[in-house]
Amino acid sequence: MATDAARVRRTPGEAGTWVFIFGDMTVFAVLFATYLYYRAEDPALFASSQQELNQTFGAVNTLLLLLSSLLVVAAVRAVRDHRGVAAPRLIAGAMACGLAFSGLKVVEYGEKISHDQTPATDDFFLYYFVLTGMHWFHLLIGLAVLTALIVITRKPNLTARQVSFVEGGACFWHMVDLLWIVLFPLLYFVR
Amino acid sequence: MGRKIELGMTWAGLVWVILFFIGMVPLANWIPLPSPSDTAAEVQAMYVDHTNSIRAGLALIFTGTIGYILFSAAIASQCRRIKGAPTALRYAQVGSIGACTLLIIVPIIIWFTAAYRPEVRSAESIQLLNDLGWIMFIVGFVPFVAWVWTVGLAILSDEDADPLFPRWAGYLCMLLGTLQIPPILLVFFQTGPFAWNGLFSWWIPATDFFTFFLVMLVLTLRAIRRTPAAAPEAPQAVPELAGAGAGTGR
Numbered sequence: 001m002a003t004d005a006a007r008v009r010r011t012p013g014e015a016g017t018w019v020f021i022f023g024d025m026t027v028f029a030v031l032f033a034t035y036l037y038y039r040a041e042d043p044a045l046f047a048s049s050q051q052e053l054n055q056t057f058g059a060v061n062t063l064l065l066l067l068s069s070l071l072v073v074a075a076v077r078a079v080r081d082h083r084g085v086a087a088p089r090l091i092a093g094a095m096a097c098g099l100a101f102s103g104l105k106v107v108e109y110g111e112k113i114s115h116d117q118t119p120a121t122d123d124f125f126l127y128y129f130v131l132t133g134m135h136w137f138h139l140l141i142g143l144a145v146l147t148a149l150i151v152i153t154r155k156p157n158l159t160a161r162q163v164s165f166v167e168g169g170a171c172f173w174h175m176v177d178l179l180w181i182v183l184f185p186l187l188y189f190v191r
Numbered sequence: 192m193g194r195k196i197e198l199g200m201t202w203a204g205l206v207w208v209i210l211f212f213i214g215m216v217p218l219a220n221w222i223p224l225p226s227p228s229d230t231a232a233e234v235q236a237m238y239v240d241h242t243n244s245i246r247a248g249l250a251l252i253f254t255g256t257i258g259y260i261l262f263s264a265a266i267a268s269q270c271r272r273i274k275g276a277p278t279a280l281r282y283a284q285v286g287s288i289g290a291c292t293l294l295i296i297v298p299i300i301i302w303f304t305a306a307y308r309p310e311v312r313s314a315e316s317i318q319l320l321n322d323l324g325w326i327m328f329i330v331g332f333v334p335f336v337a338w339v340w341t342v343g344l345a346i347l348s349d350e351d352a353d354p355l356f357p358r359w360a361g362y363l364c365m366l367l368g369t370l371q372i373p374p375i376l377l378v379f380f381q382t383g384p385f386a387w388n389g390l391f392s393w394w395i396p397a398t399d400f401f402t403f404f405l406v407m408l409v410l411t412l413r414a415i416r417r418t419p420a421a422a423p424e425a426p427q428a429v430p431e432l433a434g435a436g437a438g439t440g441r
Contacts, residue, residue: 014358014362015358015359016357016358016359016360016361016362016363017362019359019362019363019366020362020363020365020366023363023366023370024366024369027370027395030390030395031391034384034390034391038383119379130376130385134373
């Protein structure tokens with residue numbers, strides 16, 4: 001009975017984690033609004049520069065992040081069900097997706113720069129690099145967090161605080177995914 | 192007596208914040224910030240027309256920075272009391288506090304120089320000093336991030352069931368430290384939200400910095416008042432717990 005009641009009221013991770021996540025998302029929301037504001041100033045330029053983006057990169061990266069989030073969800077389930085061995089492997093899978101995302105990002109940036117499309121080209125490419133760069137920075141922090149989660153979930157018995165750290169770290173990874181899901185249409189598709 | 196001094200050092204942080212606002216807003220009239228896209232002649236005119244109010248405003252902030260040092264030392268001192276907080280975090284705090292202080296006072300000295308004899312110098316040299324001051328002041332986030340993050344990590348490392356600082360404050364510090372990093376973009380821009388007077392280089396990091404200050408002011412005052420004050424309220428516990436009480440008091 002007690003566990004049922006707890007389940008209804010529970011927030012995943014520590015309450016403090018959400019201070020970080022919501023604060024960070026608020027700043028990203030301001031960043032998205034800034035992008036849309038400058039876009040509205042010069043819609044023709046933004047629309048024409050947007051044509052230069054390769055949507056395949058964006059789409060593959062979206063799939064990679066969605067898959068990684070799914071793996072993280074499975075890992076958290078494994079921790080909760082005390083299936084200790086599965087969790088680190090699932091998290092390693094999520095990290096592999098994150099690394100593949102990073103690899104594609106390097107190729108995509110390289111391709112843009114080799115075509116002389118840099119942050120100095122125009123406002124669209126400025127925001128393209130700033131937004132995707134800030135997101136990528138978060139993804140790299142996320143990879144560090146996932147590494148910590150692998151170390152923790154390898155232990156046979158987790159304390160309550162460790163379980164909530166695992167949940168909090170998982171939520172951070174989902175935030176990285178969620179931000180990309182907003183960013184992707186905003187940069188690649190919004191007309 | 193030691194506790195009173197620590198409380199006073201914490202309040203000195205508020206004195207610094209107040210002097211900062213008086214110096215920046217009514218005196219130097221630098222909020223909103225001078226724009227990096229101003230021409231050399233415009234920058235010179237600002238220093239020539241408001242020489243003494245700029246000097247006076249900066250002098251207040253400069254002197255008030257003593258309060259900044261005391262305040263940050265008071266936080267570091269409380270971090271020592273956190274059960275399980277590694278010593279390395281406190282070393283990082285103490286080291287970065289020194290660097291932070293310099294990154295506040297050195298730009299002010301550069302602005303003092305710009306406001307020293309602006310009418311006889313060339314407009315370009317005034318602009319150079321003005322640029323140098325602002326760029327150093329705003330992009331100098333490196334020790335500030337290290338400071339705020341290590342305060343956050345110290346709070347999060349608390350092993351006590353009833354932590355000295357609330358855990359949410361630890362996560363808040365991690366966020367507030369991270370939000371100081373975007374100003375790195377200011378080196379690329381003279382206009383827009385990433386320029387030194389823009390949303391992401393000035394307004395968000397500045398709000399963020401003063402939020403850290405006010406939150407840590409309240410929480411540090413609370414932490415200082417906590418353990419030692421509890422002992423006299425329970426005199427009946429003194430005989431058997433005298434040894435333990437003396438231990439926690441130190």
